[in-house]
Amino acid sequence: MKWTQTLIPTLREAPADAEIVSHKLLLRAGLIRKLAGGVYTFLPLGLRALRKVEQIIREEMDRAGAIEVLMPALQPPEIWEASGRAETASNVLFKVKDSSGRQWFLSPTAEEVITTLAANEINSYRQLPKNFYQISLKFRDEIRPRFGLMRAKEFIMKDAYSFDATDEGAMASYQKMYDAYTRIFARCGLKAFPVEADTGVIGGNYSHEFMVPAETGENEVVFCEACGYAANLEKATSGIPKTAAREVGPALEKFATPGVVTIEALSKEPYKVPANRQIKTLVFIADSKPIIILIRGDDQLNETKLLAKTGAVAARPATPEEILPLLGAKPGSLGAVVNVPGDVKVFADERLQGANDMTTGANEDGFHFKHVSIERDLKVTAWFDLRTVTAGEPCVKCAKPLNIRRAIEVGHVFKLGTKYSEALNATFLDVDGLRKPSVMGCYGIGVTRTLQAIIEQGNDKDGVIWPLSVAPYQVCITPLTVAPDSQAMQLAEKFYAELTARGVDVILDDRDERPGVKFKDSELVGFPIRIGLGEKSLAKGEVEIKPRNGAMQFVKIEAAVEAVLGLAA
Ligand SMILES: [Zn+2]
Incomplete structure (x- = not known):
């Protein structure tokens, strides 16, 4: 190619709305141009690099035995209603109407479409396993698109969906994709590493994310240098010890705490109750029902774990107006010792298990209880790991201190199980003559995001440093x-x-x-x-x-x- 023949509109300065280095360089190097917020045109050089990333993905997917298809971006809402995601994914779904008033969703992903296809086309165990993939444009109704291609309204994704007859088969399909992803990112010159991940709104029971370490990443990853344990902060656990038990203390005692509404205030004069001897009481509305959550005063609730552990689809903090009639007090004086309605579930963090001589709100404005023994004085519905890990805590596997690092998520592998195949009736006739739902997995790579991650990882003060494998020209x-x-x-x-x-x-x-x-x-x-x-x-x-x-x-x-x-x- 001759330079004068193509279009490479380099810029000395990046536009002011480009915040991170890779976004600035995509614009300055003449790789992309913004049409509107979160919507970009790929210029000739950007497109060449993108096509090379796609080609690496295609080669490795083919090598792993996956087969390429192309599914529609326009999807009928009925299949999303059948899977239950018309509601749970509603906030990110682009909804459009045709001239007859019929509604359509613009594809953010394609579990419903591929499972509908499998329901019609796969009828026997003899046709399994199958793994279908596509590389196509996806849409997400991103309220705040930012960082260029990192969080856009329209992006290119490689999505793949495996169908197996058995659970073991599904694990083998998962492992093949995990290995293919490792090769794909290595061939793209990216230092990406897999971390244990939460399965979130997509559902399923086993999952890893592929992360690229970067200061500007939107994810936080907990990892252990010593043994290699790595998990998304939303999922990570640590080996932190439970709250130290004290000798069984005196009986529960209510005391006045006028004006004290924070953990910090109660830790100061004249009360001097350290945060690690306080029980923090939170009220959430989970799937439209109130629940109470207890965690230690010096810990933070992890809302992703709350959803994962309780099985709730959606949860939000209750408002003071919802809390007062429920517990009889305002936030700051809440507890689970008295006045908890019988039908309200109480979920407590495992770190509080067996704790005694604790302090908590009395469900009466301006009063707290001291000498609270969890087992003796309050009724816990279920114990879960609900806290967010912090840096320096002992690793859950080897007890060495954990680190937390920011990272960009470029890929995600899920073992889905039978959630979608049951909902959309993707069953097959097994060798034993019984009709069973296929065991599924799904596997995504943000292709446009991967391209930007390559630049975020490879640059210096003068510009982009492309790996040979994906450079627009070598x-x-x-x-x-x-x-x-x-x-x-x-x-x-x-x-x-x-x-x-x-x-x-x-x-x-x-x-x-x-x-x-x-x-x-x-x-x-x-x-x-x-x-x-x-x-x-x-x-x-x-x-x-x-x-x-x-x-x-x-x-x-x-x-x-x-x-x-x-x-x-
Ligand atoms: Zn470790």
Whole structure:
């Protein structure tokens, strides 16, 4: 490709709304352009890099035995109602109406479509296992799109869905995808690592996310350097000890705490109850019913765990107006010792199990109880791990201190079980003559997000540093004069032809620009190898070969093509 023939609109400055380095570089290097918030056009170079990422994904999915299909973006709401997600995923669904007033959903994912297909096409165990995948445009009604392609309203996703006859088969399919993902991200030059993840609104019972460490990532990952334990903060557990038991203390005692409504205030004079001896009482509305949650005063509730453990579809903190008639007090004086209606469930964090001599609200404004013994004085419906892990806590596996790091989620593998196959009747006739639901898995890769993660991980002050595997062009030939009869331009054309014939992706910067401008643009776009053809070097019979991430080499003209092929291998 000749530079003047394509469109590479590089920018010296990034637009003000680009907050993170990869978003700035996508714009500055002329890879994408914004049409509206969260909606982008891929320019020629951005599209070339994107297609290379897609091709790596396609090759590895095919290698893992998955088969490519293409499903519609327009999906009828009925199948979403059947799976129950018309409601649970409602906040992210793009809904459109056709001219007859019929409603459609724009696909954010395709479990319902593929399961409908399987219900019709797969009838016997002999047809299993099957793993279908597609690479296509997806839509998400993102209220606050941000960070360029990271959180967009429209994006490209690779989604795959496996169908197996047995649970063991489903685990084998899961493992194949897990291994394929490991290869895909490695081939994209990304340092991505798998972490245990929550299964969230998609449902299912086993899941990993593939994370790329980055300061700007929207996820927090808990990990252990010592043993390799890694989990999303929403899911992570630690080996933190339970609350130390004290000798069985005196009986429960109510005491006045006028104006005290926070854990902190109760920890100060004159009360001096440390946060780790307080029980924090929270009221949530879970699937429209109030529930009480007890966690230790120095811990934070993890709402993802709350949903996962209680099985609730949705939960939100109750308002003071909802709490007062329920418990008889305002937030700040709440507890579960007295005045808890019999039909309100009480869920407590495991760290409080067996704790005694604790302090908690008395469900009477301005009063607390002390000497509270959990087992003796209050009724807990169920104990769960409900707290959020913090850095430095002992690892759940090896007891070494845990770290927390920010990361970008680029892929996700789920073992779904039979949730969708039961809901949408995707059954098959098994070898024993019985009709059974297929055991499913689903597997996503954010393709456009992966592209941006590659840039977020590979850049310096001058621009993008592409891995060879996904660079829009691997080699940029830069003659410093472009007069057609000059030695520089004639050699440039010769190298261009030879390298292209040897299978290298080459761009020839044939612009009549100052050398400084050309070098700067080539560094900004981040081509992995630049061949500089300047008068001084040519006079010595040499060309300049500059790896984007390495030192300049001077190579004899005759040896130049082989030298570049060595670097591009
Ligand atoms: Zn560990």
